[in-house]
Amino acid sequence: MAEAAGFPRxxxxxxxxxxxxxxxxxxxxxxxxxxxxxxxTVFVSDPALIRSLLVDQAAALGREEFLTRSLSQALGRGILTSDGERWRHQRRIAAPVFRHDRLRAFVPAMSAAGAETRARWLARGPASVDMLAEMMRTTFDIIVATMMAGDHGVDVARFGRAMNAYLDQTTWKMALSLLGAPAWAPHPGCVRGAAAARYLRGTIARGIADRRRSGRCGDDLLGLMLQARDPETGEGMPDDSLVDNLLTFIAAGHETTAIVLAWTFWLLAEHPEIEARVLAEMAGAPVAPGGGPNLEALAYTRQVVMEVMRLYPPAPLIVRKTLSEIRLGGARIPAGRSVHVPVYAVHRHARLWSQPERFDPDRFGPAESGARDRYAYIPFGAGPRVCIGMGFAMTECLAILAELLPAFRVTRAAAARPETRFKVTLRPHGGVGMTVSPRRHPEP
Ligand code: HEM
Structure with a gap:
C-alpha cells in the first residue's frame, strides 16, 4: 500500500x-x-523514444493493473484489457472488421445519426446546449446502429445511462488500485457501477444469442465479428469474448469521438476564419452517392480534426508496465516499472511544436506533417496496440460535421474554454456550453 499519510491527497x-x-x-x-x-514511474515524451517503447519493444510491455481493474468488470478481458496471446488472438480476429474498405459501409449509419441530431436541433430552434452531451448522444446512436443494426430489443437510452454510470466510477477504481487497495474495496458509485455492468453484459449477450438463433449475420459490427476468424488458427470468438469486445468498442469509441466533436465546435466558434474554410471545402466537395459531401474530399476538415486532437487528445495518457528489462536511449528500465507516455504533454511539448497552445490546422498540411517526427503526434497511440477504431472515429467525425456545420451557426455560451479533467478520457469539465442557431441560408 502507498504511504498512509498521503492517502487523501x-x-x-x-x-x-x-x-x-x-x-x-x-x-x-x-x-x-x-x-x-x-x-x-518513467515518463517518455521524446518521439524517438516513444517509437522505441511502443513499437520496437512492445513485446516487453504489459497492461497496468490499475487500467484493467477499473474497466474489466464491464469489459472483461477483451482487446483493450488483455495481454499476451489472449490479446493477439482477439486483435487478429477483429482487425479485418475495421479495415478501411469496410468502413465505407458504415458511413450511411453515421450520416443518419448526424441527420437525426440536425432534425432535433431544427425542431428546437435557437437554443443553448451542452455540446458534449449532444455529441455523446449522436456518437452513441452511431455505435449502436453500426454494431447491432435492426436489433430493436435494445433500449438505447437505458443502455447509454448504464454505460455512463459504469464509466463515471472508473476513476475511483483506478485510484484504489493505484493505492494498493483490494479489488472488493467499496467506493462511491460501486453498487450502481456493478449493476450497470451486469445490465450491459446481459443486453449484449442477449443480442448475440438472438443473432445466433435467427441465423441472420448482417454486415454490422456484430455480424462481422460473428463471422470473423483468426487468420492463423481459423477459430472464431467465443460468446463471452464477443460480449467483452462489443462493449469495449462502445466504451472506447463513443465518448472519445464525442469529445473530439465537442471541442471541434468550440474551437471553430473561436476561429471563424477557420470555420469559413471548412464550410467552403464542404460546399465545394463532390457529392457522395448517398448525398452530402464525399468525406474523402474533406482534406482541410480532416486537418482541423487532427489539430483538435493535438490540443485535446481524448486519450491523454498511454500506460504500460515493463514485463522484462528494456532500454530507452541510454537508460535501462527494469522489469515491473510503470512507463507512461503523457500524450497530452507530447502534443504541447515545447521542443516539438512552435506556439504549442495555438490552434492551427495548417500544422497538418502535407508539407508541415512531412517534416515532423511521426511519433510527435499520437492521439491513437502507436505500435501493435494502436487504436483499432481510428479509421472509424475519423470517418465518424467527418460525417457528423458534414451534417451539422453547414446547417447551424454554433457559438460559445461563455468566453472561457472549459477546463479539462482526466476521467480515463480527457473530459471537458462541466460540459461544453454552446448556442446553436439554424443558419438562415444553409450552406449547400
Ligand atoms: C477519437 C476517437 C478515439 C481515440 C482518440 C482513441 C484512442 C485510442 C488510444 C490512444 C488507444 C491506445 C491505448 C494504448 O496504447 O494503451 C486506443 C485503443 C483502442 N481503441 Fe480507440 N480511440 C478512439 C476511438 C475508438 C473507436 C471508435 C473504437 C471502436 C469502435 C476504439 C477501440 C479501441 C480498442 C478496441 C483499443 C484497444 C486496442 C488494443 O489494445 O489492441 N477506439 N484508442
Missing part, C-alpha cells in the same frame, strides 16, 4: 485530475523519472 489527485500531478519536465524533456502516485 493521492485519492483527490487521481479522482480530480491525474494530469495535474505530472512533473512539469514532461512538457520540456524527453524522458523523466519521478515518483508518481506513490510509485516510480
Amino acid at each position: 493521492l485519492i483527490r489527485t487521481v479522482v480530480r485530475n491525474l494530469i495535474e500531478a505530472w512533473p512539469a519536465e514532461v512538457y520540456r524533456d524527453g524522458i523523466v523519472e519521478a515518483r508518481f502516485i506513490g510509485r516510480r
